[in-house]
Amino acid sequence: MGVREYALHAKEAAIICGTLDDDTKNRAINAICDALIAQSEKIENANALDIELADKDGLAPALRSRLGFYGKKLTDTVEGARALAGLPDPCNRIIFQRDLADGLTLTKKSCGIGVIGVIFESRPDALVQIAMLCIKSGNAAILKGGKEAHATNTALAEIITEAGIEAGLPDGFLTLLTSREEINELLSCDDCVDLLIPRGSGAFVKYIMDNTRIPVMGHADGVCHIYVDGSADMKKATDIVVDSKTQYPAACNSVETLLVDATAAQTFLPEVTKALRDKGVTLVGCPRTCAVIDCEQATEEDWSTEYVGLKLSVRIVDSVYEAVRHINKYGSGHTDCIVTQDNAVADFFINNVDSAGVYKNCSTRFADGYRYGFGAEVGISTGKLHARGPVGIEGLVSYRYLLEGDGDIVADFASGKRKFIHQGEV
């Protein structure tokens, strides 16, 4: 079958997935988890093959480090996925119900979205997680993993598909695409794929957005800021900046630009610079910053760069207004933080920064579905529509309107014979 046939098949499966009750979905999740554990040797053997090839080919270290899927990593992933079975059903939730008129009842009810296409690199754990999230949310999944994890992904998809169908999921609930060429075919399936979630570099996400009519959920870049106000507790500010930059520098929620109020620059900048350099961070600064600390000058490009590493750009600003203006101009709308003891300044910052996450006196690294308590994370969205910020399983559901009457027609309301009442829970 070609990608289009797979997608059409997935669309049929998605409708059945959407009608499954929560017990069936939970049973399937547990059965799949059992099968993954029972067949862990098959998975580990496949993974060993991928790793061997990666080492021979000299795979990029970032990808290589995410490729391993055995032992505790495997069992942790499976047990994390199993936890989904314990969550309430995100589908079939009545959002509201109201009588439009006597005997004419409108019900807004949550439901799966349909067919979710997810394109990801390396990380076989992502395959397990996404497949299970889609099962729980009543969707069908089409997954395209990186070729570096080909053997592992194939083994995982085989086990999940077999155990899932055995447990009552429809044939087609999971499809694994394996070649890069298939991505472009997938992008053209806008009549049967409802949502694309690309997980990869900013350039990759933009490529996807530019080449499909299918809605895309994802973040192109994470250019996060911390603004240290003159009233900030300088010790806390230093801790927050160091944590935000160094706790896991490859993450999209790590900080890229530090904005320092001019009134705090002379005392704070030397202190934070020392702490950052102790952790191996390279700094670039605006001309005023370079006059306070010894560092290279930042280019215009630096202000909108996601370093994905131990580098930080620093700028001195004259007010919270200037800080907010900088963030709204150069930021990516991901997560931005103010460190301050002044509530009025904090309120201005919080009201005026146009980002998915706006923080006060804490690390930008908290921007994460698990830390927010969502149980599982679909991804982080810097778009403002549908889902914004860390996206939990609710990002994988939509809703429908069900209207039930007994022969009701609009002409009776247009003529004034009947009247709308709009009563009931909103």
Place this chain on the structure above:
Amino acid sequence: MGVREYALHAKEAAIICGTLDDDTKNRAINAICDALIAQSEKIENANALDIELADKDGLAPALRSRLGFYGKKLTDTVEGARALAGLPDPCNRIIFQRDLADGLTLTKKSCGIGVIGVIFESRPDALVQIAMLCIKSGNAAILKGGKEAHATNTALAEIITEAGIEAGLPDGFLTLLTSREEINELLSCDDCVDLLIPRGSGAFVKYIMDNTRIPVMGHADGVCHIYVDGSADMKKATDIVVDSKTQYPAACNSVETLLVDATAAQTFLPEVTKALRDKGVTLVGCPRTCAVIDCEQATEEDWSTEYVGLKLSVRIVDSVYEAVRHINKYGSGHTDCIVTQDNAVADFFINNVDSAGVYKNCSTRFADGYRYGFGAEVGISTGKLHARGPVGIEGLVSYRYLLEGDGDIVADFASGKRKFIHQGEV
């Protein structure tokens, strides 16, 4: 200024719009309504100019009929808009608040989306309605009306802009684009326009979707179905079909295809055909239909055509399964209805039809924001992301995550020194 400068200006205005309290927004709405009434002569004079030109140029009747904006139409529109001031603030609503850990509080709060671009034909009332919806929802609006309403739209935008700024809205809260060429410039402003709402033909909406990276909300087509099951009350079924087709045939929620169960065809088809023909409806049918009633044969294209007029395609099916399959294949996911007295058949239909509205025993013409009790309607979405079906003012808001701490860093949680508690309202 070019479109890009206008859009950047609107982006700055949008941030201010997002920070306005509800009193200010309501005061502005009322002040604008007062100004529109006070200056109705200016609007009516401009509208007379547009109408004169339209008649001279022989404007298409559908557009011509929507162009008039004077007298009761004007006052009704203004009073409808004024009602928005009485609605609760859709922004600044706390969706949930929870403690991630001791002293680290996460708040999910609704907010405006930012800059909304709306492109519409004719209908000056749409300009008033959309401008007011955007004010209430804390957004800035960029509007492009049809050239046939150029004078009316210009007069309206002048009055609204002046009264709005006078009442405290920021300069740039409303921008009117007047030339067709400006649409393409607007489509390229994906860094400063957050949402596009095209109101027009399906081809026009598709053109917009294909030529921008900005998220688009709108419905490409409304191909609605009614399936009359063998158990249906035939009198009610006839009333529902006639209402759905003829009550306002140009609307997207009018029915285009009637599916009739084979067991009901011999009795129901002649009856409904007579009722429809009495109202001037032309029918085309599948071969089996043509054997029961005298009509032309439908082509494959008919099944996915939105007639926007008094025409209906009819097909005989052998079961609810076949009806559902037809709808999911040819429908546009707008609104589809079953007429039946059999609850099991109804449940199958409701669970398996993948549309924004799934109805039982009532007219498809109920699919409308006002009839649903939303107060105002932004449009109807056949997409499944963000907003689906009739979209009220809630379709114009997004949300943000605010996290407030006191020097909290992720390293303390990673090391096990602190633990997440995730307590509080979900």
